[in-house]
Amino acid sequence: MSTSRRQFIKQSAVFAIPIIIPAAARxxxxxxxxxxxxxxxxxxxxxxxxxxxxxxMGLDNAKVxxxxxxxxxxxxxxxxxxxxxxxNTDCAAYSDYxxxxxxxxxxxVTLAVPDHWHALVATAAAKAGKHIWGEKPLARTIAEQQAIxxxxxxxxxxxxxxxxxxxxxxxxxxxxxxxxxxxxxxxEVQVGLPAGHHDFAxxxxxxxxxxxxxxxxxxxxxxxxxxxDYIEARVHKxxxxxxxxxxxxxxxxxxxxxxxxxxxxxxxxxxxSEVECAGELPDANxxxxxxxxxxxxxxxxxxxxxxxxxxHPDIAMGTKWIGSEGWVYVNRGAFDASNAxxxxxxxxxxxxxxxxxxxxxxxFKNWIDCALAGKPTITPVETAHHSAIPGHLCLISMLSxxxxxxxxxxxxxxxxxxxxxxxxxxxxxxxxLG
Ligand SMILES: NC(=O)c1ccc[n+]([C@@H]2O[C@H](COP(=O)([O-])OP(=O)(O)OC[C@H]3O[C@@H](n4cnc5c(N)ncnc54)[C@H](O)[C@@H]3O)[C@@H](O)[C@H]2O)c1
Numbered sequence: 178m179s180t181s182r183r184q185f186i187k188q189s190a191v192f193a194i195p196i197i198i199p200a201a202a203r204x205x206x207x208x209x210x211x212x213x214x215x216x217x218x219x220x221x222x223x224x225x226x227x228x229x230x231x232x233x234m235g236l237d238n239a240k241v242x243x244x245x246x247x248x249x250x251x252x253x254x255x256x257x258x259x260x261x262x263x264x265n266t267d268c269a270a271y272s273d274y275x276x277x278x279x280x281x282x283x284x285x286v287t288l289a290v291p292d293h294w295h296a297l298v299a300t301a302a303a304k305a306g307k308h309i310w311g312e313k314p315l316a317r318t319i320a321e322q323q324a325i326x327x328x329x330x331x332x333x334x335x336x337x338x339x340x341x342x343x344x345x346x347x348x349x350x351x352x353x354x355x356x357x358x359x360x361x362x363x364x365e366v367q368v369g370l371p372a373g374h375h376d377f378a379x380x381x382x383x384x385x386x387x388x389x390x391x392x393x394x395x396x397x398x399x400x401x402x403x404x405x406d407y408i409e410a411r412v413h414k415x416x417x418x419x420x421x422x423x424x425x426x427x428x429x430x431x432x433x434x435x436x437x438x439x440x441x442x443x444x445x446x447x448x449x450s451e452v453e454c455a456g457e458l459p460d461a462n463x464x465x466x467x468x469x470x471x472x473x474x475x476x477x478x479x480x481x482x483x484x485x486x487x488x489h490p491d492i493a494m495g496t497k498w499i500g501s502e503g504w505v506y507v508n509r510g511a512f513d514a515s516n517a518x519x520x521x522x523x524x525x526x527x528x529x530x531x532x533x534x535x536x537x538x539x540x541f542k543n544w545i546d547c548a549l550a551g552k553p554t555i556t557p558v559e560t561a562h563h564s565a566i567p568g569h570l571c572l573i574s575m576l577s578x579x580x581x582x583x584x585x586x587x588x589x590x591x592x593x594x595x596x597x598x599x600x601x602x603x604x605x606x607x608x609x610l611g
Pocket of ligand 1: 220221224247274
């Protein structure tokens with residue numbers, strides 16, 4: 178993409194002028210002309226990166242040209258997958274994401290790095306003018322999230338969050354019913370998330386200190402976090418069970434089911450005023466030290482009460498809105514409601530659509546189409562930020578063992594300096610957020 182085209186798209190984002198790609202602009206062979214295609218780089222090739230990249234490569238208006246990872250084995254697998262898809266050997270492979278970001282021909286990046294790296298990689302991408310697919314939760318702390326929001330806004334790039342449930346029919350239907358007033362006034366929202374730890378990498382028993390493997394730049398993998406000994410069981414995939422790197426099940430899932438809860442509450446730019454959360458926390462020195470069972474009670478405007486719980490059987494996995502005249506429940510592959518009629522259709526019929534809800538049937542296509550058109554995606558960065566804040570505040574309440582009062586407009590903890598300390602974290606030198 179030429180510099181002038183990139184500037185045009187950025188200006189369009191500012192003035193919200195959609196750019197319509199006429200069919201005639203497509204190549205005669207049915208392929209999208211290069212000028213109407215996003216050139217993409219993929220950073221992070223672990224559990225989520227391959228799926229994100231394969232979905233992006235499957236779009237006719239996106240082309241993946243570069244991959245990046247700190248683990249040489251993962252990097253080789255990434256390049257192999259992309260080259261196999263395009264039947265060539267053209268994909269560039271980088272171990273330093275800054276080199277990938279410096280490439281002027283790359284318009285957009287998909288990011289799938291561990292949570293402790295989100296802020297540095299995402300802010301660098303935004304500052305380099307790349308449109309961004311970023312993963313949930315937006316970042317490991319609220320301060321890091323604020324830095325990402327600012328960088329995305331300042332640089333006017335188009336952001337999509339990996340909160341893909343927003344592009345799935347049963348979630349859209351549930352939200353359209355709730356926002357359409359079918360359950361009356363919302364009184365209570367229940368959000369059920371997983372409990373415990375899940376051994377995604379099958380490395381639970383590799384729990385002793387060893388030297389890092391030669392293929393991994395472990396010092397850089399730890400990055401801005403506190404340096405700790407290498408233990409295989411808390412690096413790839415299972416880093417999310419250690420507070421040095423991630424936020425346990427609570428933060429791993431908040432960007433899915435609380436994201437949907439907020440969507441139904443029309444709360445994409447708002448948040449709770451009070452949060453109290455109690456949980457079972459392993460010893461801080463445990464190999465996996467994130468909370469295993471938790472229950473947070475949150476107060477929202479208009480007297481709405483939200484419960485976020487993991488490991489409490491009275492709160493089912495998924496999202497349930499309870500209103501003055503009925504209720505709606507939704508989860509992956511599940512939908513239930515107080516009115517049996519609402520279960521009959523997959524998509525809300527047009528004559529029942531009382532609220533104008535952003536619809537997207539394909540989360541990746543929505544991102545690329547919006548990036549090309551300079552329009553907001555279905556989960557812009559501000560939404561990701563507000564969807565994750567309740568999870569962060571629950572964690573802060575647990576760690577500070579206090580009830581937290583939150584000013585959602587100013588994004589500040591009120592009158593609780595001990596809790597406010599957890600809004601940010603020290604960065605290991607020489608890493609700096611900003
Ligand atoms: N949307 C979803 O449904 C979904 C599902 C799973 C994971 N995720 C998110 O995806 C992100 C990645 O999670 P994962 O489970 O794939 O982790 P992972 O550990 O499996 O993979 C992360 C990869 O990033 C690499 N990496 C780490 N730091 C890097 C850096 N500075 N530069 C380049 N590469 C780096 C690692 O070597 C690893 O290959 C997390 O934020 C997670 O929450 C989202």
